[in-house]
Amino acid sequence: MKSATEKRKQRIWATIRDIPQGCVASYGQIAEIAGVPRGARQVGYTLRHLPKGHDVPWYRVIRSSGRIAFEKGSDAFNEQSKRLMMEDVAILEGRIDMQKYRWQPDLDELLWKPSAAWDDE
DNA sequence: CATATGACGACAA
């Protein structure tokens, strides 16, 4: 059995990996689905420390306000904008229309997802 | 154990 923090991290990654192309999700949304209530900052932390060869679509995670978390003009900001536009996610006036692009997982996905309750691997 | 620190979020001015 891995450490609780390790499992949390795994669930967060798994959740982000489930965000379909062309959609986005907020840090808080990911936290909730991953079973870390009010853990928006934790999602940010784990994303900041992603291992080298990861396959996590980090760019699909943005602030609940529809804005990118990085400072406008920074390399990371530009990189993220580029990747999102690559998936046809429109960014107008520096903002993304959450109503339109927010990922809305089906009940199936939510149930299929590993829950915080059965983390014994 | 006490603080400080964030890729956050909700809310009040």
Place this chain on the structure above:
DNA sequence: ATTGTCGCCATAT
């Protein structure tokens, strides 16, 4: 729309 405050929570010192 902006800015500041607070609440949150795992990590780092």
